[in-house]
Amino acid sequence: MTTHASADLGIHAIGLTKSYGDLRVLDGIDLAVPRGSVLALLGPNGAGKTTTVRILATLTAADSGSVRVAGHDTVAERSRVRELIALTGQFAAVDELLTGTETLRMMGRLAGLSPRAARTRADGLLARFGLTEAAGRTAKTYSGGMRRRLDLAASLVSRPEVIFLDEPTNGLDPRSRQDLWDLVRELRADGTTVLLTTQYLEEADRLADRVAVLADGRIAAEGTPGDLKARVAGHRLDLTLTNRAAYEALAPRAVHLDPEELTLGLATDGSAAHVRTLLDELDPDRTDIGRFALRSATLDDVFLALTGADR
Incomplete structure (x- = not known):
């Protein structure tokens, strides 16, 4: 791939491998995700989806291969990559003792925002995720769907260039799932690169520009949803x-x-x-x-x- 083409990619992985003992989880993964697009990574349980996400998000080291995220090498420029990405896992990770407002303002300050900018950003995200009325309540009083929305809001405080959504609608009710779908579409429209893992194939069909199917540690197929269905x-x-x-x-x-x-x-x-x-x-x-x-x-x-x- 040319340098110019690489610069147009939000995520670029070449030859990723990962083993745990004798278990080969990834066996040469290649991914090329254009900036401002959505890639859905599909695969059965144990196929290596979460391992792939953790490597791309700098949380786990690959045994071999190379990764560039938002134009930066995830090993040589790990700190810079972390400044430019966000990750939402399969389960909401919020401090139950903090209110919604406190959570988002804290994330804003950690992201380097001034106190005033952190307040403004928090208020905007609370409104965007329908949490304004619950903003003063501690997260332990939130429903599962509300916690998921707060978790997603927290991941967007820093306005990431690339966001990893690892089965983000797991456990959500249909309305909350639809709200998240709308959010993914908004992120793409804003130019954010999104990598989505999901067990809901309808979700991938509706949201993804391209779909990669992971099986036995390899990419079994990749293409637009229409291309794969025709295949x-x-x-x-x-x-x-x-x-x-x-x-x-x-x-x-x-x-x-x-x-x-x-x-x-x-x-x-x-x-x-x-x-x-x-x-x-x-x-x-x-x-x-x-x-x-x-x-x-x-x-x-x-x-x-x-x-x-x-x-």
Whole structure:
């Protein structure tokens, strides 16, 4: 990659490896995230998503490879990188004895803001995250969603160039999750680079400019959500079977399974000719398939096909 291209990247990782004893967690990870864009990092539990985030955020050292974040080397310029990034983990990390106001003002002072600037920044973030009415209460009185919002607000006090969101909507109710989605869109519009790990594939589909699928310590695929869905299958033919034997016979070919409803999904190009061919091939006697429906492929299909995760 040229120097000019590298300068346009908010995150640039080459050949990252990491092992814990005999366990190889990362086996040569490459990432290139343009400034002001959102990358969603997907993968099953234990795939190495959090390890990757910790390396990029300077919290864990890679065994080999190189990383530049916000244009700076994470080893040689570790302190500078930390000034330019923010990290929100899977669980809200706030001091329960401090009020919302105290938390954000403290973070502002730690970020080098004057007392007046810290107050202004705190008030603005409390309003942005819908916490103004609760600002004078200690965090121990907050609901889980409110604590998550306060945690996110604290991570934005310093106006980071790059923010790492490690499963940020874990445990949030649908309304709070939607609010966070809106925040990610605002961050991107403001030019912030966002790396998002998530177990909610709809979240990645809606928010990410690009998606990277992590499996067995490697990037199994990377591209726009549309590109990845087209790679696995442009469409999916969902079949509801009339009996368990027919369901089990077709299950190995499926990209989606619902054993309770005896429903499974098969890859198809979506054309009438291909759908008819599949139906005739799979149920020549027309007794095993009770219903069928054609739908667009989803990131769920991509995830299952590329990671081999349990369906």
